[in-house]
Amino acid sequence: MDKRGRIATEILVFMILVVAVSAVIFFLVSIGAIKVKENVPTQPILNTEFLPGSRSGYLALKTFEFCDFVGSNFECEETKNEFRRAENVYVRFLVESSTYNRDVALIRNYQILNPLGEVVFEADQKNNYFFEITSNKQSEPVVFADYFVMDDDAQLGEYTLKVIIENPLLDKKVMANKKFMVVE
Numbered sequence: 001m002d003k004r005g006r007i008a009t010e011i012l013v014f015m016i017l018v019v020a021v022s023a024v025i026f027f028l029v030s031i032g033a034i035k036v037k038e039n040v041p042t043q044p045i046l047n048t049e050f051l052p053g054s055r056s057g058y059l060a061l062k063t064f065e066f067c068d069f070v071g072s073n074f075e076c077e078e079t080k081n082e083f084r085r086a087e088n089v090y091v092r093f094l095v096e097s098s099t100y101n102r103d104v105a106l107i108r109n110y111q112i113l114n115p116l117g118e119v120v121f122e123a124d125q126k127n128n129y130f131f132e133i134t135s136n137k138q139s140e141p142v143v144f145a146d147y148f149v150m151d152d153d154a155q156l157g158e159y160t161l162k163v164i165i166e167n168p169l170l171d172k173k174v175m176a177n178k179k180f181m182v183v184e
Helices: 002-031
Strands: 059-067 082-084 088-098 103-113 119-123 131-134 139-149 157-167 172-183
Touching (some): 059 157, 088 103, 088 157, 088 172, 103 139
Antiparallel strands (some): 088 139, 103 131
């Protein structure tokens, strides 16, 4: 019995100390002795998932092609892998993603590497969703199309386009590399 009373007393003393220290800190903040940052971004207190594990679903890069031109319907007029300096390099991706709570959100990032392996262009959009949709389907096909222009003084040789497509709702990422040539 004496041991139980001692443990209860220690817990009570500890709780009183916590309350007293908190009160002193709040008092020092209120009189200005301790400065608090005012421009801190707010985040939810429970910014976590309690049941760890990946969300079910899939993300697949179905097609990845270089084109002569991509039309208004996102159709590739003619596929090719050789481009001249100062020419538009069109690229088209077909991505298929399963939905999560009837939503799809996709982020597209890419890098272009020159023949020496140096990064000459990088598009990194961490939280910029290029595609968001609500769908009643189990999966949704999405077509991305873009182009970039090779410089007049671009090095001749084999370039690599690295593509990263992410679905933050599913916590899934797919990456692919494709080579193209810059010729005279």
